[in-house]
Amino acid sequence: MNVTWVLGYPTGHEQGSFLTVDLGGTNLRVCYITLPGSRDKEFEVDQQKYKLPNEIKSGTAEQLWDFLSDCLQKFVEEKGLKGTKKEPIYLGFTFSYPALQEYIDHGILQTWTKGFDIKGVEGENAAGQLQEALDKRQLPIKMIALINDTTGAMIASAYKDPKTIMGVIFGTGCNGAYMEQCGKITKLKDSGLPSDTLMAINCEYGAFDNARRVLPLTPYDEAVDRDSPRPGEQAWEKMSAGLYLGEIFRLVLVDLAEKGLVFKDQDTTKLREAYALDTGALSAIEDDESPKLSETRTLFKDVLSLDITEPELELCRRLAELIAVRGARLCACGVAAICSRNQISSGHVAADGSVANKHPKFKRRWGKALGELLDWPKDQGEDPVVLTSAEDGSGIGAAVIAAMTLERAEKGQRAGIRSF
Structure with missing residues (x-):
């Protein structure tokens, strides 16, 4: 700090x-x-x-x-x-x-x-x-x-x-x-x-736990870190920031493809390109309300040249959700720590950045996690600490x-x- x-x-x-x-x-x-x-x-x-x-x-x-x-x-x-x-x-x-x-x-x-x-x-x-x-x-x-x-x-x-x-x-x-x-x-x-x-x-809490003693890392987190320009740095950021969420998603799909669980008998060359998917793609997948998730199907075809089946569509939607939820909950931890340390019970947290202001479900997930961390009553009505657009x-x-x-x-x- x-x-x-x-x-x-x-x-x-x-x-x-x-x-x-x-x-x-x-x-x-x-x-x-x-x-x-x-x-x-x-x-x-x-x-x-x-x-x-x-x-x-x-x-x-x-x-x-x-x-x-x-x-x-x-x-x-x-x-x-x-x-x-x-x-x-x-x-x-x-x-x-x-x-x-x-x-x-x-x-x-x-x-x-x-x-x-x-x-x-x-x-x-x-x-x-x-x-x-x-x-x-x-x-x-x-x-x-x-x-x-x-x-x-x-x-x-x-x-x-x-x-x-x-x-x-x-x-x-x-x-x-x-x-x-x-x-x-x-x-x-x-x-x-x-x-x-x-x-x-x-x-500078994006660098929290660079020593890897606290955060529960997955093999995909470790791969993101290993292949980054600065391995061993910005541990928390690499699990929660917009630069990396799409890459975590891609790495999971590559792993599943290598195990023969998805995209069978298809050319996965584009999927294997680092950072081929960004966080905007994850937001679009989660926010897709088109019939039979046709917009997600088109995204995979246009960006990755992959024909995606209905079970694969559902898997990708759930995976995008899991990664985004984890990111939002991690983002709540830093704010909760400051509120706890200085006994802040109410106020506005001015948030800037594409994840905070463009992801369709980030604020709700962030608020839920903050309430759990700060032990807010479930029937309190309005949250006492809220995200505002910076x-x-x-x-x-x-x-x-x-x-x-x-x-x-x-x-x-x-x-x-x-x-x-």
Whole structure:
């Protein structure tokens, strides 16, 4: 679990215009966001997405930061944004990978996740590397905050919704963020901050049980881990996140096919291609209400060139359900742990990610598991802790955190902030 130097929740009155950049798994998103200064008003967002070339994901640090700098330069020039050395354009950088932060504009990458394996960044200050690349181009951009997307989701949602207690990502990856009193954070024992000061914690609990002592792994989980770019890492994430659920499903079907139990006398070449099925396919299978599951039949024919029988259709539907239910229940565990630790009895968990917001049955399964873990009465009516759709954490959240940081710096509150 990593400290973030994001101190407290937003007031809902933060204002100003900020540049943000989000290094995602598929795209790079650059935004220029104007905060309204009131919860009752809407954000102004101007944004552009840039396709992240696949070769960069396994390339070098120089390639990565040159690409980011190039995209930022294009955006600033196209939008006519002006800045100077004395009055730069302030940037919030959403970097959704585990990073140790000594300051809010600093972050030493611990390990790449989500299939990235870029050389020359691990163990280095990723924030500093990006700023150096911007300075080389003499761009009037100053990064003032490095943000994890979970922290961003929590802060962006809290800007509008004061009942927000956590930010979570249930999508390509799995993670959560919450507020903790600094007096309880042993890593901050010499920070000088008052013990009751709140700081956002980036849990990084997708890496829970990397030692494999707790989680009940199947042979398919072990195969996903073994064949991943980083074996032995992100154990929990590989059992519950959207990047992997379709692959678990595929591996089970390959095993059954090899045992002669399904797809007899058919060419299973396409089925044997890694990641041939994504989590969207699992959602479609579970949500199929067509006569005789004809949509699932078409999916198997179009994607895998397989003719699927009625018993095989039912098996695939049940398998998709089992994998999705396990994922949802695992996702509930992280939230339950935070609620139990801090005696949180009610509130909103701001969730971002395709699994949380697009899977047809995720929220109901997640809520049922959370109720079991926290021992809610069965006749209580509405759940006291509920999932809400997160505001744009990587964009709006980054802008709000940048505004909070700038405001603290201007007031002389220097904890976690280097000189501007």
